Amino acid sequence: MRTYVIGDIHGGLxxxxxxxxxxxxxxxxxxxxxxxxxDGWSESPQVIDYLLVLDKQFNCVFIRGNHDDLLLNYxxxxxxxxxxxxxxxxxxxxxxxxxxxNQLSQHIVFLENLKDYYIDEENxxxxxxxxxxxxxxxxxxxxxxxxxxxxxxxMALSLNPKLSIEDDLYPNRLKLYKEVYxxxxxxxxxNETIPxxxxxxxxxxTGAGFKGPLTILxxxxxxxxxxxxxxxxxxxxIGRN
Numbered sequence: 001m002r003t004y005v006i007g008d009i010h011g012g013l014x015x016x017x018x019x020x021x022x023x024x025x026x027x028x029x030x031x032x033x034x035x036x037x038x039d040g041w042s043e044s045p046q047v048i049d050y051l052l053v054l055d056k057q058f059n060c061v062f063i064r065g066n067h068d069d070l071l072l073n074y075x076x077x078x079x080x081x082x083x084x085x086x087x088x089x090x091x092x093x094x095x096x097x098x099x100x101x102n103q104l105s106q107h108i109v110f111l112e113n114l115k116d117y118y119i120d121e122e123n124x125x126x127x128x129x130x131x132x133x134x135x136x137x138x139x140x141x142x143x144x145x146x147x148x149x150x151x152x153x154x155m156a157l158s159l160n161p162k163l164s165i166e167d168d169l170y171p172n173r174l175k176l177y178k179e180v181y182x183x184x185x186x187x188x189x190x191n192e193t194i195p196x197x198x199x200x201x202x203x204x205x206t207g208a209g210f211k212g213p214l215t216i217l218x219x220x221x222x223x224x225x226x227x228x229x230x231x232x233x234x235x236x237x238i239g240r241n
Contacts, residue, residue: 003030003219008183010040010209015227022225034183035065035128039088040209064114066147072111125177129184156198
């Protein structure tokens with residue numbers, strides 16, 4: 001069984017389909033999605049429809065992203081905050097006006113059943129954003145941090161590479177798991193467009209919500225494949241800004 005991890009999609013169905021074709025999926029493969037399936041490009045509902053199909057064909061793990069949680073709140077309450085609307089929510093609100101009641105119900109169930117995190121048999125953690133509890137995700141007091149936290153990534157970025165994991169000053173959060181796979185914070189913030197590994201943390205958000213590519217990575221080999229940049233796949237759209 002091969003295990004693939006996929007970064008933040010943000011409504012870019014064309015990019016998702018492109019990268020999955022590149023890896024020539026087998027029925028035994030596992031697909032782990034790091035969240036933020038929606039908000040940005042125009043096909044957020046179609047992305048979720050496609051994920052529901054994939055879930056019937058492969059061993060899929062769907063992690064909750066902050067944008068997915070914001071969409072769920074909108075679908076259940078018909079209300080939203082302006083910050084969400086400005087950061088990708090507008091395209092999603094427009095797209096969801098076309099759905100039937102049955103589709104809406106299916107999407108609500110999908111969003112409600114997203115996982116906060118996933119830990120595999122190799123003690124690898126897959127999570128959208130991060131966590132803060134020094135004992136690990138099972139002890140986190142504030143569950144929303146699983147899909148909002150940025151401090152885990154900031155800490156990994158700022159860690160002195162000369163510091164050994166046996167050193168007393170080495171951060172406890174970075175000792176708990178063999179590897180941690182995240183999205184949430186685009187690597188474009190550090191002028192990158194490919195997956196970035198710092199300490200034990202792998203960041204798979206390569207900016208697909210903006211003008212970057214979508215990325216899929218083989219967890220064992222670390223080989224990765226990327227889509228065409230999203231601004232080229234959706235030339236008549238703005239995406240997130």
